[in-house]
Amino acid sequence: MKYTFGIFCMALFLSSCGSNTTENSEETTAPLNQEEATNDVGIVTVYSHRHYDVDKKIFTDFEEKTGIKVMVKEDKASKLIELIAQKGDDADVLITVDVARLEQAREKGILQPIESEVITGRVPDKFRGSENHWIGLTKRYRILAYSKERVDPEELTTYEGLTNEKWKGKIAVRSSDNTYNQSLMASIIANSNQDEATK
Numbered sequence: 001m002k003y004t005f006g007i008f009c010m011a012l013f014l015s016s017c018g019s020n021t022t023e024n025s026e027e028t029t030a031p032l033n034q035e036e037a038t039n040d041v042g043i044v045t046v047y048s049h050r051h052y053d054v055d056k057k058i059f060t061d062f063e064e065k066t067g068i069k070v071m072v073k074e075d076k077a078s079k080l081i082e083l084i085a086q087k088g089d090d091a092d093v094l095i096t097v098d099v100a101r102l103e104q105a106r107e108k109g110i111l112q113p114i115e116s117e118v119i120t121g122r123v124p125d126k127f128r129g130s131e132n133h134w135i136g137l138t139k140r141y142r143i144l145a146y147s148k149e150r151v152d153p154e155e156l157t158t159y160e161g162l163t164n165e166k167w168k169g170k171i172a173v174r175s176s177d178n179t180y181n182q183s184l185m186a187s188i189i190a191n192s193n194q195d196e197a198t199k
Contacts, residue, residue: 043069047084049077049096077101084110095137100179102134142184159188 048055051074059070075083077096084091085108094105105111111133114120119135120128127136144156155161162171174181 042067043071044092045071045073045090046093046095047073047075047080047088047091048094049075049080049101055095078104081105081108081110097140098179098183099134099136100183102129106133142180142187159184160192 046059059072062068063070073080073083077098078101080094080096081101081104084094084105088110091110094111096102096105102111106129113132114128114135115132120132123135128134142159144159144162146156155164155166161167176182
């Protein structure tokens, strides 16, 4: 089975638009008994790195509207991607965080392009993979957090402001090989230039 969104992703996307926004693998949301799990008729299997209550509500809403059961397998993104690549024939949908991980999944060949006019008509190009292998469901902001007692807000209004010598040795940040940091650098390059990203 190839891993596409199909009707599930359409329902999930439309439902999420109206919503308020472990180490070991586990199944959540409407657990299935063995007989149900071996019969893939009326079942959609979601591999998810996310663990938010809003997702569970979307899955429940989907089940109520379609009568299709949702089986969710949760784990870290890297483990889910490897699991699908090795033996994920039951996977219908992969939900993870950050575009870098989605691209990793695409490069491993475990995704197929989404063929849905509903989705492509509602999700702008900038929130989709170049060949529609994935779409963005939610947006995260990479914010600056600082002590109001020690930092004047006017001094730090952009990420570029962190390159000021004043802040040397005073910044706590993820390692450079972290996918979140790499995505942040990519966004700075895209919105500014490479010189700003390498300061």
